[in-house]
Amino acid sequence: MKRSIAASSLVVLALALPGLASAKPNVTLKLTGSLVTKAADGRTTMTPVERIQPKAGDEIEYDIVASNAGTTPAVRLVPVGKIPAGTAYVDGSAKSARAHPEFSLDGGKTWSAAPTVTVKGPDGKPVVKKADPSLYTMVRFVTAGAVAPRASVAYTYEVRVK
């Protein structure tokens, strides 16, 4: 344990050595929305939502690209995407190669990889159950590791227009 702490201290020191006041990460976010159209042959077509007007039942894929334009790595990067009003999260659609998703039922106050709700059971007693994904209001991605300067990480999730 001591050796690990020492190693970490070395990394921190190494990063701090330049001592430059401007040395910091600068993460920018790029959000795109695309209507997902699945043809009968299984092929999927993505159309920017700015060019279409979705209707009930349509699925929209949101893609977040986080790019570190800074000079130092960005750590503990947590992008957050909304489940817009009038839509519902498509269960299992949140994905990223470097992050795991978490969800909020209360607008970002609390998060969980598998949110639960407490309901009244048949016997009238409270029962904790997995929340329906349509109740999700936000999704976030907890990125593992650091994002090096000039590096990018992609995140994606889908919603369905109600």
Next chain:
Amino acid sequence: MMRAFSFTSLLRTCLAVAAPVVVGFGLASTAPASAAATPAGTTISNTATATYQDPGGTTYNSQSNTVQTTVQNAPSMTISPTSGAPGSNTVSPGGSITDTYTLTNTSNSAGYFQLTGVQGTDDGVTAGLGTFTTYVVNAGAGNQSFATIAAVNNYLTTGNAGGAFMTAVNGTITIGVTFQANVGSSGTITTKLTPTVTLPGAPTGPAGTVTATSASVVGQYNDTVTVDARVDVQKTAVVGGSVAVPTVSYTVRFANGGARNLAPVFKNALPGGNAAAYSGCTNSTACGVAFTDKLPSYNATQLTLTAAVPTISGATGTIIYSTDGTTWTTTQAGAVYIGVFLPATSITGAGLTTFQPNNNATSQNTVSAGNASLTLSFVMNGSTATGAANTNAITNVANSTYGDQSGFIEGPGIGVQTVTNNAAATTAQTAPIIANTNGALAGAGSVTSAASPLNTVLFNGPNGFPQAVGPTNTNDDYTAVSYTNGGASVSAVTGNTVTVAAGAAATTITNSLQNTGNKDDTYNLTAATAGGLSALPAGWTVTFESTGQAASGSCGAVVVNTVITSVCVPSGATQTYKTIYTPPAGATVFNAYTGYGDAITATSVNDNTKNNVTIDEIVVGGFVKLTKTWSVALLQPCATATVFTASSASVNPGDCVQYTITYQNVMPSGGTNDITVNASSFVITEDGAAAGGAQVAYTNTWAANSNGLFAAPVDSNGGTLAGYNPGPGAAGSSRFTDTVGALAAGASGNCTFKVQVK
């Protein structure tokens, strides 16, 4: 900007991630109860954010661009019932019904509905057992009926103050398909509806949207055709009592010959009832079925119930009465209507066997006593008026008021329970009780009958005087004629006989028949030589001809001069007929001053024991008979002669001879209103020097062999004596005339004059 690493903040973050999430307590499910569609025009906006730290633990935030789009119209709808789970109604053959569909807008925006497809296959009645009537649309402005799809669609798009009837999300309208089941149809009748919903785009619809129409949905009903409740009725009438006090006894039997239960409907205006309508009432005394019957009238005179109390049997109910058909009581006095109210408990109550469907296989026109569920019996006073015994004198129709299972209230005059009927009934008034054809007025439930027992009285008499009395009674009344050959007089030849020449004309006598009985009657006519008259010479024939007759009562029209053997005379009417006496082709000889002819007998068909006779008497060759006799006062001059002796073999010079001319009208006389022949302008001419004679050759010589008229002749009837040549008492007075003038049938007289033999 660099922030010191904060263990507290890291711990806070960890706690936030690990904390259990409680979104509610009391939800029945982890999923939303229903997911309302996002309204069209809704802007979906999304902006991503992020937090991160530098290696020093300083936290930074970042925000993405905003992605925005607008939710489009998403038309969708449902219909109930669907073709996958068709609805079902029950309709009676000939009955009408509406299959009502509910159309729900399940889109994400307000829209208007339209019908698609072909009327009769996609929309409307699709089977051949029913006939489409109308679409009944209720889009929020009450029911509106339309005959075509185009009219429906036009209404839905322009009928709302010039615009469309917009139905909100999850809002509904109804469209009914009304049809009439064909008479005699059975099985299943299918209706369909294939509507769509259209969501208008901007600017009428939500901003940023375009017009969109849903795919059509298919609704369907499979309606079962089942014969409904049907009240069968049989009514009988028995005429009784006497001619003076006639009665008519009615028995009315009711049963349910339909395939479904009667539906009690209401008790309005009935004893114990009130203004409320009772629908769906079962097993209650507050509603029921009324069977009613207007008491018949005859000749505009309302017939009345006798003192006998009407009765019902077979079911438990109340006999009701009304004077106007509207207000009903249990008081019989003055009743014009009679009826029975059966409460629902007597019709549909548990365990009842009365009025059950298919009740003992009755028919609309036949309900036997053993199959009746209800029998009403009552006795009425008949009528003593003319024609009251005619079989169609009065018509009595029973009616009912009840509901069938199709929701139709049956029977005419529903509002006041009953209907009218009388001898002069119109079509509506004679409506029978059967009602399952939705008011079609056909069938039975009525009976016509006489209003009195038969009373046959007839008279056969001279023209215009059917009740003429002959010398003794109405069977020897007579019509006498003097035969002329087409207007030419026929004279005696020998003084005793007279010949009707070959080819002579027939003679016609018109007589009258009168029916004073109480039923139209037909009288058979026969002719036979009357007692006291001579038979017509061989070859003469007797036939009857009509004088022409218009249809009246049960008697048909007859064209004038039609050869007949009988005459139909309505009750209370008089009808003439002609008896034609036709000579044979050859000449025939009659005795002069002798009555020939026939007794014409009219015999009733209604009662062949009843007949009446009139006599036709024909005299040929003149009807005033002159007979001349003489007597003599032997050895007495006329101035003193007092005793005259008839049949003297000879006279002496100076004797006074007295001639007597007896004249007699041989036509029959006596009685009242008989028709005979009276002589008029009767003048006797006496010429003592004349010779000649059309019938008998003669030569008068008293002028030459006497001193002429001794004095003025004397006529027993006061005839006017004149025409002397010269005057009486004068030498050679040989001529005079005796103007008797009128000489009635049967009357006679004489004229006497004297001459003194030279």
